[in-house]
Amino acid sequence: MDFDIPGMDTKTLSEEGVDMAVKNLSGKPMTTKDGKPITIKLLGPDSIAYRKANRDLVRKRVRAANAAEPEPSFEENEAESIALLASLTVGWHGITNGKGEPVACTREAAAALYERFPAIRDQVDVFVAQRGNFVSAA
Numbered sequence: 001m002d003f004d005i006p007g008m009d010t011k012t013l014s015e016e017g018v019d020m021a022v023k024n025l026s027g028k029p030m031t032t033k034d035g036k037p038i039t040i041k042l043l044g045p046d047s048i049a050y051r052k053a054n055r056d057l058v059r060k061r062v063r064a065a066n067a068a069e070p071e072p073s074f075e076e077n078e079a080e081s082i083a084l085l086a087s088l089t090v091g092w093h094g095i096t097n098g099k100g101e102p103v104a105c106t107r108e109a110a111a112a113l114y115e116r117f118p119a120i121r122d123q124v125d126v127f128v129a130q131r132g133n134f135v136s137a138a
Helices: 011-016 048-066 074-088 107-116 118-129
Strands: 018-021 039-042 089-093
Touching (some): 039 118, 048 074, 089 107
Antiparallel strands (some): 018 039, 039 089
């Protein structure tokens, strides 16, 4: 069945991904040396990838609870969060290494970025959690 409810389609952009402007600690969008915005392209909360990763995490926790395993540590929770956000990271612009060379966007590189820069990880976490970021402007 086909529906048309303006402003409610979060699935399309969740699957395509949306660019998030990286901000400095003062909240100002960051730019590259040539003045272009530093961005991270993220899948949204209604993407297949997000929903699968979330279901897998819930299954893992249910199995652990049923097996009477100890609660996950803060470090384990943090690692799971970083892995989830890295799995939603599908591109970026302006992310460079110490020599100023572009870093290819891979799941491993995204996880390393979020481990190294918790402020960026927090921005990504908040951005992905807000469905309004994944609605087409009409």
